[in-house]
Amino acid sequence: MMRFSTLMKKPADWMSGDVHQTPVVLTSRVRLARNVTDSPFPGWAKKRERQLVFGAIRGELEALGVMKDGFSHELSELETVQKQVLVERHLISREQAARSEGSGAVVNRKQSLSVMINEEDHLRIQAIRPGLELQEAFELSQSVNRGLESKVDFAVDGTLGYLTACPTNLGTGMRASAMLHLPGLVLSDLINQVLKGVNKMGLAVRGIYGEGTESLGNLYQISNQSTLGESEEEILERLSKVIGDVAVYEQQAREKMAKEDGILLKDRVGRAAGVLGNAYVMTSKEALNHLSMIRLGATQGMVPESMVAVCDRLVMESQPAHLQWNSGKKIEPEERDVLRAQMIREHLQSSFPAAIDDIDQSL
Amino acid sequence: MKCDSCQEKATVFYTQIADGQVKKFVLCEKCANEQGITNPDGLLSPGELMGVGAGAEGDSDVLPFESAEECSACGFTLEDFRKIGRMGCARCYEAFGSELAMRLPSMHKGMVHQGYLPEGLLKEQALRGKVEALEKELREAVESEDYEAAAGLRDTIQELKKGGKGGGK
């Protein structure tokens, strides 16, 4: 079985940071909600019932070829910081981190598949792929579903489809989503217009970081809302089409900015590089917004392309639980900002002289 | 509560939707049976309960309403569902079918699952479709007094139903 420390050291295979694959769409994700027939849903089940379901499903999951030698834990076996790290890696949900006995996660070695047991539903099978690859993510999650359905009796009805704890997930039980980096649309003041259009297509949009309408780091998630009345293929096709269109708008906005406001764009990227390379105290909000500018610069040839991967990794690792886990001790919030600044400085120092040179040379 | 048709104790609660009008009525077991409302097998799928099954014809669908205050499988109550918007177990979908039917249109594109189904269920569904089509033919045969054809159809339906049960999981 994979240890927690191994999981931490190995970046997930979807964090490849290949700039040609992920200039706008960072990741695609599909999750399938499934429940067994003979036990109440986790939110209503008694502890004993949850434990029975957990034991049975965990065993079947670990036996699946695709999950071989993966990471498998009951949440009660993990420290708080470890659970938070899994949340920050999107491997479990915030809701699930609050649970303990009879609830757990099984993650494959590549971290491309994670199955939450006894979250809101008995099973939440999640697959993550880099770039815009919703269909591939669906097939990956479906391979786990197929592997389990001959061994576990899933609650499914010919008319209502898969029966889920919340009726908003009925039918396919499928929530598909993509994470997009949209600094071009934000800086051009086109973001609200585009997001409204996405909403009109019956899709949901939200910021990944930050509260309310604020979206830190210009990162957004687009997902389907309806799960009943359309096939998986229809949902994925519509979603892929809309996300693909948004990615094109974003690229156009970036190119237009570089052409018409090149010096302004260069100034933003250069300032972000200056702050990240020299600050000693940095909030997560500041880090996300500056890293967003560096990432933008990397896709526009202002800093080396390799900085895309560095940025994506730093966005992940500058989150509170990652900072605490990597520091190996309990840290106070103020200390966290110091550690964050230090980590980013250290990561960037090697690439930075070249990066700043590139900014200067560009345009 | 007393039956709308006689004075017996009412045990069956229904909502009828016809021409956009919602009518609620209560019946005793006997009257409900006479009016052909209850399913002889008592095994309607939650979807069929909601009147969205393939068998729903015409502009009048019969839905049970508040037939359960509580799910007999898990003890979750209708009140719980109204409060938190979630179900207690898979069987709750049968118990609270009509309450759910009112909410589904605002949540989803459609009321009937169009996506992936495990193989066993796909076969069942195909069989159900075949049986329904034959039953329609049977009704037509009876109406046109073609009793020979009707007898043949009846035998085929019975055979299909038997085969379906044996072939299931």
Ligand SMILES: [Zn+2]
């Ligand atoms: Zn009566």
Ligand SMILES: [Zn+2]
């Ligand atoms: Zn129930």
